[in-house]
Amino acid sequence: MIPYQYIWLIMLMPAFSFIINGIILRIFFKPKAKIYGYVTITAIGLSAIFSVWALISLLTGDSHEIAVPDITWAVIENGVTIHIGLIADQLSIVMAIVVSVVSLMVQIYSLGYMHDDDAGYYRYYTFMSLFTFSMLGLVLSNNLLFTFVFWEMVGLCSYLLIGFWFHRKSAADAAKKAFIVTRIGDFGFLAGILILYLNTGTFDIAELHHLAVTGVLGGMVLTWAAIGLFAGAIGKSAQFPLHVWLPDAMEGPTPVSALIHSATMVCAGVFLVARTMPMFIYSVDAITVVAVIGGFTAIFAATMGLAANDIKRVLAYSTISQIGYMMLGLGAVGMGLAHEIADGHLHVGTEEMLVIAKGAVAVGMFHLFTHAFFKSLLFMASGNVSHSTGTFDMRLMGGLKKTMPWTYAVFLIGSLSLAGIWPLSGFWSKDEILVSALDNQPVLFALALITVFLTAFYMFRAIYMTFHGEYKGGATDDGVDHSHTHEAPKVMVYPLVFLALLAIFIGWWNLTGGFADFMGHHVEHAAHSFFGGLFNPFTHALPVIALLVGLFGIFSAYAVYNKKWITAESIGKFFGPLYTLVFRKYFFDELYENIIVKLALVKGLFTGFSLFDSKGVDGTVNGVSSVVISGGRAVRQAQTGQLQLYGFFIVLGLVIIGLCVYFFG
């Protein structure tokens, strides 16, 4: 069993590297640029080791939670104290593993990727340490208030890192957009916390779970609180209708996208819903909202991925879409439970109910878990591609298969996993979601199945455009010759190979229901042996159908983008306006930025306010005061000196008293 102090260290190691990099080294030693990277990598490596140790402890131990004592932080009212504490159960440790492992790989990769930006190493690794610390704090916190604190901190890091190249206007704009759009969601999160505190007097997550399960917290209060929390999740996880910031966030360095905008921070919304699942399942309305938004976002974002020409943006839309899947996974299972509870079919004790409620997150979390590895892999592989070609525009690439075999191989593995091809990780986690969607919500299941096709199609569209065919010459506008492409340096390949192995094998954890069991989710028809589990899908209709749909997606991409039996142009023409709609991202940017913000708010309301302020409020007062001053001048005729103005006001005061006495007295 891992001593509880190490749970604290999981979170604190990157905080140490933040302090060492940001303050001690920077001010007192000014070392060579790479040193900052090594410090960060060491610290996060230790975090990863402790996370794995904690996982092993949970797997082998009897308990499903490692007890970590609280620390008293502040006494806000007589008797009411706020504690700082960590929760080390299955959910938070799984998240800690995702965060620390992906972060470690990204930090190693960044040594190579940020090479051109030597002067920026210091800033980069300092921010990355701060991010990893905040993200680990977010997943380990046992208290919604501190979850919120860290939630805002990761938002800050995201802001700083998207705007890392702040001298580019597009990067600065994207950073600002990300912060403000997510803050709209945070409004809901904050409101949710306030509602919960008003009705329960606590921020403690375990206590809130208990209150929800025992029925103390329920009804409309619970529904609104849950919807508030989910609004925060919508913002952070870039779900419809707050999805607009994520594609723009690709302005940041690619390793940042791989860590923050694919595997960790954008999944914080999914995590938040999972963390508060015992509350969601007591509100049919709230959990339905989660499922519907998730299911809709999954297909909505996937369609936008079809038309993007920037490889990172394809991956960004894919991320939004896959997070929608995770939400759907949480929502579908949760809906099933919520209906059972609402109909009174579930008769279990409080403790057992808590276990069932927490276990309901297994399906959604499993997809989060596998997705984190293969999506960060895909992002970093796209970074290799741009390293070599100088661009992210797939129209300028092609044929990279020959010169970049390693990158091609890992990108292919990541894509197959994402497309849900047997027996890679993505297949297993996606299958689970489809099964639970079919059980609980046929319409959402249909959307999810179409999305399987779309996902396979856009990923292989990207592969064919990037790696197959003829090389189109890369970037032409940066003054560097990109006519000869080359494989990325080893430091940028090894982490990808490691992630590729995870992308293949990590899904096998659940072959015999291992992951679900670990999360406390009881699987009825789990296979009993490894090989039984591996080939089990072929004995059921649904996984086979899903697999065929995925393969059909790949084949379609092959037909259009490799063999060109049908050209992309003719498809674009065939769909006409529909294609334009998708290509222009359904005009959401225009709606939000041009119509709502620029026209309605800034040009309309705020300008109106501004005019009202200078002409209306100030004008009135100036008008009145000019009367007063001319009155004062009249008095000044008789007297001299500044003091008479003062006297005037005293007289005014006396007159006021007189009037008051007259009227009230």
Add this chain to the structure above:
Amino acid sequence: MDFNYLSTILFLPAAGAIIIAFISSRNEKAIKWTAFIFTAVPLVLAIYLFCAFDRSLSAAGTIQFEEKYLWIAPLSAHYHLGVDGLSMPLVLLTAFLGFLAVLISWKIHERPREYFAWLLLLETSIIGVFASLDLLLFFIMWEIEVIPMYFLISIWGSGRRDYSAIKYVLYTLFGSAFMLAGILSLYFTTGSLSMPDIANQGLGMVQAIMPAGAIFWLLFIGFAIKLPMFPFHTWLPDAHTDAPTAVSVMLAGVLIKMGGYGMIRLCVFMFPGPAQDYAQLLIILALIGILYGAAVTLMQTDIKRMIAYSSISHMGYVLLGIFALGQVSLTGAALQMFSHGVVTGLLFAMAGLVIHNIETRDLRQLGGLARQVPTMTVVFSVAGLASLGLPLTSGFAAEFLIFLGSFNSGVVPNIEIYTLIAVVGVVLTAGYILWLIQQAFYGPVNKNFDGVKDADGLEKFYMYVLVAVIMLVGIYPAVLTDVFKLGISPIAGLFGG
């Protein structure tokens, strides 16, 4: 207590002002060092008092470091000083910013003798407002403050400084007229000028000459103008835009806090009935201030004017916290006053530095400065993030306590809805702060600004000190809330909180 700490803190700056008046204007160094010493010592003493302050729960509502001497016998007016949990941090804040204001003014070369004399007198008058427990003394201190402000803005200001200065004076005196009427009515009603006595005994109404509600409003208007509350706020942007940097820091940092302090100390504490009756109306005005203030902030192009408007929005949160009338909300309001003092003080200091070093104040012409002035960029960003209420800064602690306390106060009807409307303000705040930072510091490097100076050692010193305080309060707010709540709990107790 043998040594009169509070009197010493109160009068040392004024004594410094008198000494400076006798130093030759050519001897700039002597003037500045005198100002330095006569603000540094009060700061040290204020820190000492803050540390020595009795924080035990049994000290709730008690006056500490009290000094009381009969002053004008026929009026039973006393020279009566003392601090409780509410005023102690504000006295500390004033001494702190007063000291920093001297450092910020170090590069003033125009008529330094008068400048520093007025600046020190200003500090005395503000400390006097926070430390007075006698209504007459309170009022006199309140009025004295106008005089240095008038001269500081009209002589060392910029732009339409005469207009702004006279506007400031007119607004303040207009408010004071009402306040004086209120204080006189209070005196004739209770026969006492002692603030603790009146608050503790309640309004006897023995010889009531007018309803309590009317006195409440007379006092309130004076404070509302100072806070400033919508629609009495338009003096603030003008005064800030044209005032010299250090004066902006004092104005935003502590002067407008006199309004919030007065509301809590006089309006709410002495008139719990009317405060509760009118709370809903005042909260609506607070919401207008928050949202409307933020919207107008977004439209500004002058860097100082923008920060000034943001103050209107931030003081709206104070007003909300006060009239939600809950223990936590009032504590949050008090903390917000302190936090806003430090954060906006820093923002104004930074804006002053931008204007001084880059010689541009128009945000449309600034840009790309991050490469040229990295230190200023970092500090400005920290101040901005504190202003938008990012966790681990004082701004978050204060705003969160206000939201939490207001939402839960239960004293005012519909307070939950009002609070949620106020929370919308945080999105707008993020909007204008990030726009401000981006506009000034990000984007392509502007060649025109090559070679502009970054902060020098002295400037770095006061910037880092302010950043440290912001972070300290943000990470461990109890350092202040433990004190504030002692002053707040008897007040909140009036409303069952």
